[in-house]
Amino acid sequence: MPYGVKLLVSGPRACFTRPEMKAERVSYDTLTPSAARGILEAIHWKPAIRWVIDRIHVLQPIRFQSIRRNEVGSKAPAGRIKTAMNRGSLEDLALLVDEDRQQRASTVLVDVAYVIEAHFELTARAGADDTEGKHLEMFNRRAERGQCFHQPCLGTREFAADFRLISDGEPLPKAIAETRDLGFMLWDIDHSRPDRPSLFFRAMLENGVIAVPQPGSLEIRR
Amino acid sequence: MSAIQNRYEFVFLFDVANGNPNGDPDNGNMPRIETQTQLGLVSDVCLKRKVRNYVDLVKGGEPPFAIYMQERAILNNQHKKGYEALGIEPAPKKLPKKEAEARDLTRWMCTNYFDIRTFGAVMTTDVNAGQVRGPIQMTFAQSIDPIVPQEISITRSSVTNERDAEKERTMGRKFIVPYGLYRSHGFVSASLAGDATKGTGFSEDDLELFFNALVDMFDHDRSAARGEMNACRLIIFKHASALGNARAQSLFELVKVSLKPDVKLPRHFSDYIVTIDRDNLPAGVDLIERL
Numbered sequence: 391m392p393y394g395v396k397l398l399v400s401g402p403r404a405c406f407t408r409p410e411m412k413a414e415r416v417s418y419d420t421l422t423p424s425a426a427r428g429i430l431e432a433i434h435w436k437p438a439i440r441w442v443i444d445r446i447h448v449l450q451p452i453r454f455q456s457i458r459r460n461e462v463g464s465k466a467p468a469g470r471i472k473t474a475m476n477r478g479s480l481e482d483l484a485l486l487v488d489e490d491r492q493q494r495a496s497t498v499l500v501d502v503a504y505v506i507e508a509h510f511e512l513t514a515r516a517g518a519d520d521t522e523g524k525h526l527e528m529f530n531r532r533a534e535r536g537q538c539f540h541q542p543c544l545g546t547r548e549f550a551a552d553f554r555l556i557s558d559g560e561p562l563p564k565a566i567a568e569t570r571d572l573g574f575m576l577w578d579i580d581h582s583r584p585d586r587p588s589l590f591f592r593a594m595l596e597n598g599v600i601a602v603p604q605p606g607s608l609e610i611r612r
Numbered sequence: 613m614s615a616i617q618n619r620y621e622f623v624f625l626f627d628v629a630n631g632n633p634n635g636d637p638d639n640g641n642m643p644r645i646e647t648q649t650q651l652g653l654v655s656d657v658c659l660k661r662k663v664r665n666y667v668d669l670v671k672g673g674e675p676p677f678a679i680y681m682q683e684r685a686i687l688n689n690q691h692k693k694g695y696e697a698l699g700i701e702p703a704p705k706k707l708p709k710k711e712a713e714a715r716d717l718t719r720w721m722c723t724n725y726f727d728i729r730t731f732g733a734v735m736t737t738d739v740n741a742g743q744v745r746g747p748i749q750m751t752f753a754q755s756i757d758p759i760v761p762q763e764i765s766i767t768r769s770s771v772t773n774e775r776d777a778e779k780e781r782t783m784g785r786k787f788i789v790p791y792g793l794y795r796s797h798g799f800v801s802a803s804l805a806g807d808a809t810k811g812t813g814f815s816e817d818d819l820e821l822f823f824n825a826l827v828d829m830f831d832h833d834r835s836a837a838r839g840e841m842n843a844c845r846l847i848i849f850k851h852a853s854a855l856g857n858a859r860a861q862s863l864f865e866l867v868k869v870s871l872k873p874d875v876k877l878p879r880h881f882s883d884y885i886v887t888i889d890r891d892n893l894p895a896g897v898d899l900i901e902r903l
Binding site: 548 | 749801859
């Protein structure tokens with residue numbers, strides 16, 4: 391992997407929601423490749439590049455906690471926004487939260503830390519001056535200085551992620567000594583298809599490390 | 613008003629005396645607690661609710677400071693007058709592309725609603741532009757020391773139903789935290805305010821209003837349940853650039869809150885010492901103390 395990066399991410403809480411349990415959110419056991427990609431993109435991304443996650447190292451024991459919160463049940467309806475916009479008045483364009491209450495529990499991870507090993511590929515939208523070196527340099531520079539496009543998060547935005555670049559040659563922190571089958575896990579969302587289907591893979595934690603299949607490999611299931 | 617150009621982080625300290633800062637619906641409205649450490653929690657959404665209420669109170673719910681996520685107590689119809697007075701002309705261009713239309717709707721919502729501009733919102737469209745991420749991100753507030761919630765039994769000398777008349781009085785329960793100092797961290801990502809396509813247009817004025825809200829919001833959120841809640845410190849780190857000049861966590865670590873050595877049982881903010889390690893402030897980061 392000539393253009394690989396290693397990033398240490400950590401935080402007091404995280405929620406990588408399982409798609410089958412998203413009303414009352416239950417987190418996956420670990421960081422998912424798509425959430426890892428989101429963290430990298432929060433630091434540096436351009437349409438010219440695509441992040442590919444290679445490995446995820448789990449550094450802390452997997453522990454859960456339940457949090458119940460008052461949430462709202464609906465999204466802002468586009469039709470009503472359009473009407474209000476045409477009419478030029480905000481009347482009735484608001485969401486009364488106490489009338490649209492849902493109390494939802496989230497089962498979230500506590501005290502997490504991961505190392506993301508990833509690289510990027512140039513996409514069809516790369517221009518003549520988009521070299522791999524340039525983007526790698528930009529990412530490393532930003533991550534080293536703690537710069538980011540927006541603060542990355544661990545699944546949901548209330549769980550902000552602290553990040554630190556692991557520079558070349560620096561030894562990796564020790565992963566947990568645990569080997570287990572994590573079952574099918576979300577690999578990523580296929581944004582290139584019209585209905586944006588989810589892609590899954592069989593996640594195996596081997597001595598604390600998950601090897602993530604590369605794009606296009608047969609291990610990725612629809 | 614142009615969008616903010618700097619990244620910020622902030623440490624917000626607030627305390628509660630004899631009140632319940634944030635009830636846990638899972639635990640019969642007992643104050644939220646992290647079970648493993650006994651540290652008290654206040655959810656991010658709880659604090660954002662208070663910011664919304666404060667802005668609604670101060671700005672009267674009129675655009676460009678209307679609040680989309682409202683509590684019922686707020687009167688909707690006041691909006692109209694203010695809106696007409698301002699005479700903002702909506703621009704519903706008949707655009708052929710659905711995405712451009714969705715973007716127009718989103719932009720219009722951002723322009724008019726403070727909470728959408730600040731915290732973002734999800735709006736129903738089948739294009740991505742219908743989802744806004746606001747520049748301000750807040751995390752759970754956690755108490756500095758373990759809290760011990762107390763259950764207080766209270767009586768009411770009248771009854772609700774006639775059939776209970778002979779009982780003369782009913783009993784109720786209240787949960788209070790005798791004292792708790794909470795620490796919350798927040799992030800302001802300038803890129804999400806100023807980005808050409810996805811930016812919400814969150815401005816310097818909006819930021820000023822937001823920080824005012826943090827300082828003053830508890831003064832307008834008095835209730836029987838809350839007890840005495842009070843904003844104690846607001847320490848802001850201003851980066852020289854939009855992308856930032858230092859790791860957020862390294863800045864948070866400069867602010868240390870500890871119990872005074874001779875105090876065993878904290879009961880007041882003065883039982884704590886807040887130290888800011890100014891000497892190690894990274895280059896390109898300004899420290900602003902609002903409280």
